[in-house]
Amino acid sequence: MPAHYTRLQWKNSQPYSEQYDDVFFSRAGGEAESQHVFIAANRLAQRFAGRQHFCIAETGFGSGLNFLLAVQCFLEHADTGASLDFVSVEKHLLHPDDVAQCHADRPHLKTIVDELLRCYPPAAPGMHRCLLFDGRIRLTLMHDDASHALGAVDMQVDAWFLDGFAPSKNQAMWSQPVFDAMARCSHAQTTVSTYTVAGVVRRGLQQAGFEVQKVPGFGDKREMLTGRYNGGRRRARQAPWFQLPRASGDCKQVVIVGAGIAGLTTAHQLAQRGCQITLVDCAAEAASAASGNPAAIVMPRLTVGDEVYNAFALQAFYFARQQYRKLQQSSQQPFWFESGVSTAVERERAEKMLDAAHMASAFLRLDFQYATKTERLWLRAEDAGWIRPSLACQQILAVCADSTRYVQAEVASVRAENHRHILLDSEERVIAEADCVVLANAHGLNALLGEQQYPVAANRGQVSLVEERDLLWRLPAPLSADRYITPALEGVACVGASYVDSQAASLSKSDHADNIDGVNSLFDRAIVSESAKQRLEGRVSFRAVTPDRLPMVGPAPDISDFKQRYRDLHHGKAEQNYAPARYRQGLYLNAGYGSHGFSQAFLCAEILASMIANTPAPVARPVLERLLPARFLVRELKRNRPRTDSVSPDRCQ
Ligand SMILES: Cc1cc2nc3c(=O)[nH]c(=O)nc-3n(C[C@H](O)[C@H](O)[C@H](O)COP(=O)(O)OP(=O)(O)OC[C@H]3O[C@@H](n4cnc5c(N)ncnc54)[C@H](O)[C@@H]3O)c2cc1C
Ligand SMILES: C[S@@+](CC[C@H](N)C(=O)[O-])C[C@H]1O[C@@H](n2cnc3c(N)ncnc32)[C@H](O)[C@@H]1O
Known part of the structure; x- marks a missing residue:
């Protein structure tokens, strides 16, 4: 797949390939044709009215003209919510x-074009998710071959x-x-339209379960096709667990639960869905724990040889950048800096990493600015940047303030009662209750869940603040x-x-020394003066760390039922011998970001919000399965060995 944009060719003043x-x-006339073949043939204006949610899927985004017209029609005919x-x-x-x-x-489409380009x-x-009009329009653009991309998504x-x-x-x-793949993602009211009546298309659609008919085409095309799905319910071939x-x-x-970057981004994406x-x-205040670093x-x-992991990491990063850009526009205080980042590998x-072509050209290149005395190369991640976490968190909270109520309380347990989840404090008093609860309280997760425990451990991290006068470069x-240093801002870098397996909350002199020695060892010439260590x-x-260094995002499985239902998974029996798993209805987890919360939390929040609202996921199925909290149980049952990884202590911060 090309890791670059394609430049458009023109022939007789027409976009041409x-x-x-x-x-x-x-x-x-491109626009009139799109209106006829796609917008009118699918009766979008009539069908948008009165619907809370609608999903269109397209093969061939091209210049996005169909998209722009569908959005225009939606903004005109759908309810405001x-x-x-x-x-x-x-x-x-x-x-x-x-x-x-x-x-x-x-010019009549300019507002929508501007939103798209933003x-x-x-x-x-x-896969890339783009949010337009404050998230009211969600564009998921898959830069991929159609059959490959559609084979990996699950949507209605x-x-x-x-x-x-x-x-x-x-x-x-x-x-x-x-x-x-279209049939798998369709239901009894799903319609289809296309400008062509080619036999291969008619027969292919019919074979997949669509009823199609020829109707008058646009311009000099006598006919086009419309159709409706009538092939019965098909499910994606997913493992039952x-x-x-x-x-x-x-x-x-x-x-x-939890007002760090995980909880705040979840609130933000859910608030966009009403x-x-x-x-x-x-x-008392948001971002008081790991998300409050300076x-x-x-x-x-990025890793070598793990395509699914890299797909997630890149997609999450770009989605986060899109959100930070938007948030920064609405704030007076600078908190998001698109400076690029140089990293020694x-x-x-x-x-x-450079050999993996998509990373090399799209994201990483050799950085000739820096030479190093070690056996490492400097790579420059051009699009990367840095952030002031607490300001970013404050801004997230500010933009969803109208829909968010902040409650200061320490949750001690979560009790399920008649499909509701009740949060209790240590004296069993009710703090809050709802049909839908998201636990985004990092390594504090297990303390609330009784016997249903997850492999998430607390890992101590200390940052050192260096006065600008102590910077030698x-x-x-x-x-x-192994260590990082940010540029000085307001006199401090x-x-x-x-990164220590310890519960000690006080500052450590030796951690300070390790931090400074770590950055000073990057080059022959020190970056921070020795005397800085004194002040x-x-x-x-x-950090909340999981064994595979990926967060846990998704519904909480019923762990005891899982262990019973899939107890002989290690025998390697075929998947169809098992019944679907049981999940704890309405209880979701969003935790375990390790060292990457500020790159990953926004996309994971969007995944969760899509699950809760039952709308298409922003990630492909293989990525989603790598994030589901149940993955650890499945691995354990397949190995027939209990986890050996440590479980986090019962602590609030
Ligand atoms: C030293 C250090 C440096 C880092 N550097 C980077 C970096 O450069 N880039 C990057 O992307 N990431 C970095 N990280 C990681 C990043 O900070 C985390 O991934 C991110 O902050 C995790 O967010 P969170 O919301 O999951 O957890 P937190 O920010 O820890 O939030 C969890 C919240 O849950 C609350 N809570 C816990 N238990 C309860 C309970 N029982 N009841 C009520 N509330 C509860 C806590 O008070 C807290 O506010 C760093 C982390 C550390 C420690
Ligand atoms: C007719 S154009 C689409 C016009 C577009 N809908 C618009 O509104 O501008 C067809 C598009 O399909 C894309 N395409 C061709 N083969 C493809 C494939 N195998 N998978 C995905 N896209 C493909 C082309 O790059 C091109 O942009």
């Missing part, structure tokens, strides 16, 4: 300048737009795997290796961070 030898729109998911797949993602040029002569995806392949689509280049020139786009309960989608009161939030934290680097951690690993951007301030907090 040399590779497919076809035009993007009809010569008779309703939201639209538009999921589209595009193998050759156009450069944003070309998208702008394509629509330059459409959150337009990076060139990196994979109301209307399909099929808009590949002509089937005779673009067979991959009109293949049976694409039609079958990962078949998640489908939420009703109408849960509008949500209680969240939920009222009760945010419970034992501290500075944090925002950069995806062991040579062999760095070379492998002026740093334009953070440097990162942040050096971090120690360092700092801060200690605790």
Whole structure:
């Protein structure tokens, strides 16, 4: 998959693809054709009215014209509280300048084009979620081949737009795997339309379970196809233990425990979906624990040879950047800095990372600015940056203040009663209750869950604050290796961070020394003066770490039932011999961010909000399964060995 944007070609003043030898729109008028073939044929104006949520999926995003017109129609006809998911797949993602040029002569669409360009995806392949109009419109753009991308998603689509280049020139786009994936994501009211009546398309759709008919086409095209799904319910082939309960989608009161970046982003994404939030934290103010450090680097951690992990890390990073940009625009105080980050990586690993083409061109390149005396190469993550966490957290809370009530209380347990979850304090007094509860309280999670324990441990980290006068270099951007240093802001630079398996909450002199020695060992020349060690301030907090260094995001499984139901999983019996898993209805987890909360929490919050609202997930199924809290149980049952990893202590901070 290309890791770059595709530049648009023009022929007779029409957007044109040399590779497919076809035009993007009809010569008779692209916009009128789109209106006829997609918007009118799917009766969108009528169907939007009165619906709280609608989902359109498209093959071939191209310049986004169909998307713009669908949004225009939605804004005109849907209720103000309703939201639209538009999921589209595009193998050759156009450069944003070309998208702008394509629509330059459409002033009536300018507001929507501007919103699209504001959150337009990076060139990196994979899935990207873009939020327009304060999240009312969710565009999920899959920069991928259609059959591959659609094979990996699970969603309920109301209307399909099929808009590949002509089937005779673009067979991959009109293949049976694409039609079958469409069927899997359709229901009895799902419609489809396309400009072509080619036999391969008609037969393919019929074979997948669509009833199709020819209707008058646009311009010089005599006919086009419309259709409806009539093939019965099909489920994705998912392992029974990962078949998640489908939420009703109408849960509008949500209680969240924990007001760090995990809880705040969850509140933010749910508030965008019209939920009222009760945010419970034992501290008087949000971001008082790990999320309150003076500075944090925002950069995806990329690994060698784990495509799914990298897809998640990159997607999460870019989604976070989109949200921080938006939040920064609404704040007077600077907290988000897109400076790039230079990172020293062991040579062999760095070379492998650069070899993985999509990372090299889309995200990482060799950084010739820095040479190092160690066996490491410097890589520059051009798009990365750094953040002032507590200011960012305050701003998140400020923008969803109207829908969020903050309650200071320490939750001691969660009790389930008649499909409701009741949060109790240590004296069994009720703090809050709701049908839907999200536990986003980091390593404090297990303390609330009695026997249902998860492998999340607390890990101590200390940052050291260095006065600007003690910096021997002026740093334009953070440097990162085993330790990191951020540029000075308001006279102070942040050096971090120690990583220790300890519960000690007080500042440690030796951690300070390790931090400073760590950054000074990056180069022949020290960055921080030795004398700084005498006057360092700092801060200690605790990361919540899981064994596979990924957060836990999703519904809480019923652990005892899981262990009983899948007790012989290690025998390797086929998946179809097992019944679907039982989950604790309405109880969700969002914790375990280790050292990457500020890059990962926004996307995970969007995943959770999509689950709760029963709308399409922003990530592909393989990514989702790597994040589900039940994954540890499944691994344990497959191995037939209990976990050996430590469980976090019962502590609030
Ligand atoms: C030293 C250090 C440096 C770091 N550097 C970076 C970095 O550069 N970049 C990056 O992305 N990440 C970094 N991280 C990681 C990042 O800070 C975390 O991943 C992130 O803050 C986790 O957010 P959270 O909301 O899950 O947890 P927290 O911010 O810890 O929030 C959990 C909240 O739950 C509350 N709580 C707990 N139990 C209860 C209870 N029983 N009742 C009520 N409330 C409860 C706590 O009071 C707390 O407010 C660093 C972490 C450390 C420790
Ligand atoms: C006719 S154009 C789409 C026009 C578009 N809907 C619009 O509104 O501008 C067809 C698009 O399909 C894309 N495409 C072609 N083959 C593909 C494939 N196998 N998977 C995904 N996209 C593909 C092309 O790059 C092109 O952008």
